Amino acid sequence: MRALEYSEARKFNIVEKALPKIREHDVLIKVKASGVCGTDLHIHDGEFGDQFPLVPGHETVGVVAAFGNEVQGFTVGDRVVADNSELCGHCYYCRQGKELFCDNFIAHGVMIDGGFAEYATYPGNRVFKFKNLSDVDATLLEPAACAAHGLDKIAPQMGSRVLLFGAGPTGLMLAQLLRQNGACHMVIAAPGGWKMDLAKSLDAADEYVEFPREAQAAAVRMEMLRADNPYGFDIVVEATGGAKMLENAIHFVTKGGKLVVYGVYGDKDHVSLSPNMIFKEEINVLGSFSQTYKFPAAINYLDGKRIRVDGIVNKTFKLEEWQACLDAMRNKSVVKAAIVFN
Ligand SMILES: [Zn+2]
């Protein structure tokens, strides 16, 4: 099979490889589409503790091509999506049902081979069937599962007023999930431009606040937003990954409200927050990272058209076009890309 393989950081080739070995509990997937996200840029640069050689790709969609003896419930040809995580089941955290923190967590496409190849294997209990989504849109099930985990962590009360900073793919799915699960007024605040246009086309919010790109003008708009909402919001989600934005965001949380740390931040980032404010105003600061067991929920929402994703993946590439895909991701000319196979 053909695969995109990194021999070391920044060094990749399209190689001919043997089909991956199918363990007794594995499903072999003939890959149709593989989502590309920011993580893949970090892998490219070798910033993810990567184990080379590596076939990246952690948002894998395809059809069942074969499976091991222990696998049940699949037929060759089933359309499926794979959860890229493998959990050990016996470490300190797994034994408490906190598998997200598994000490021996293995991620396909990050630590072992993933879906930037014509075929990939995953344990049968991490493979899920879907019906209606296109192969390309189905690559969003992985980030949607992360958003569903975020919803669990936030646990919004009905009637909540929510402010979300950022209009990226996961944020747009989280906004829709929140609106269907307790948020009665959703405000998305982000720079004006095509991500914000996409948010509007998906009907992801009740109100859209566009920040000008220029810093001074953006600060003025931020002040206006605060003046318009003197009591703040029950839930404020920082989904831009900007540390400064997080420092700003806490000032929009109502007393007793929740501040959700939901971006991918730099390892060296630090923020300055007032402990007295968190103490006296009883602000709950919470994080949400990755997911476990949320693929069924993500499939129900996306495959059931309860959450709209049309247009989020706005460019596809062939395996041979990986460099062009990297460039498009870097210069932000795509919202979300996918590698597609025949
Ligand atoms: Zn990803």
Ligand SMILES: [Zn+2]
């Ligand atoms: Zn474990």
